[in-house]
Amino acid sequence: DQQVKQNSPSLSVQEGRISILNCDYTNSMFDYFLWYKKYPAEGPTFLISISSIKDKNEDGRFTVFLNKSAKHLSLHIVPSQPGDSAVYFCAASALGGSEKLVFGKGTKLTVNP
Amino acid sequence: KAGVTQTPRYLIKTRGQQVTLSCSPISGHRSVSWYQQTPGQGLQFLFEYFSETQRNKGNFPGRFSGRQFSNSRSEMNVSTLELGDSALYLCASSSDRGGWTQYFGPGTRLTVL
Numbered sequence: 052d053q054q055v056k057q058n059s060p061s062l063s064v065q066e067g068r069i070s071i072l073n074c075d076y077t078n079s080m081f082d083y084f085l086w087y088k089k090y091p092a093e094g095p096t097f098l099i100s101i102s103s104i105k106d107k108n109e110d111g112r113f114t115v116f117l118n119k120s121a122k123h124l125s126l127h128i129v130p131s132q133p134g135d136s137a138v139y140f141c142a143a144s145a146l147g148g149s150e151k152l153v154f155g156k157g158t159k160l161t162v163n164p
Numbered sequence: 165k166a167g168v169t170q171t172p173r174y175l176i177k178t179r180g181q182q183v184t185l186s187c188s189p190i191s192g193h194r195s196v197s198w199y200q201q202t203p204g205q206g207l208q209f210l211f212e213y214f215s216e217t218q219r220n221k222g223n224f225p226g227r228f229s230g231r232q233f234s235n236s237r238s239e240m241n242v243s244t245l246e247l248g249d250s251a252l253y254l255c256a257s258s259s260d261r262g263g264w265t266q267y268f269g270p271g272t273r274l275t276v277l
């Protein structure tokens with residue numbers, strides 16, 4: 052039973068355009084959500100997080116949106132750069148993030164110059 | 165601050181052997197979590213230690229065990245290795261002060277022959 056789903060295995064965008072990565076979850080107990088970026092043979096790098104008390108959080112070019120009623124979150128990257136090419140994982144946790152992280156399968160983003 | 169470090173980075177073992185992986189968390193972080201990443205299953209939670217006590221455990225067999233020392237460093241042990249244990253093992257640390265965001269190390273790539 053996959054509690055966190057990233058339905059798009061891959062996404063390709065042009066440099067300078069917006070990248071939108073999507074994530075759905077099923078567990079209503081999740082109240083803390085994170086996005087990680089991962090290069091091959093490296094550990095995931097934390098990008099941005101959002102608590103369920105918010106619906107938007109911004110950090111530079113990265114914005115995460117949370118729609119609790121739809122159990123859906125998205126990561127927007129504007130503008131996209133070739134260095135953003137990586138696998139992006141959505142993760143969720145309960146109890147304010149103190150519980151284990153449950154990861155989606157990841158979306159491979161390719162930003163073309 | 166130094167990031168999460170893991171040793172060794174690469175390991176080759178044969179079936180039936182056992183292995184111990186080590187993780188040093190970010191200074192001041194008392195929580196250490198372990199994850200297994202495989203192509204088929206993605207990132208799966210193994211267990212979490214906080215102040216030398218196992219706080220959470222994933223759905224892995226008893227061959228997988230861990231411990232945490234008083235300086236928050238953690239070790240993970242896998243006994244009677246199987247071919248299916250070949251994976252990237254990731255350690256993440258987090259702080260109970262100011263949020264629980266987990267920061268990952270580079271991982272240990274274990275190959276079982």
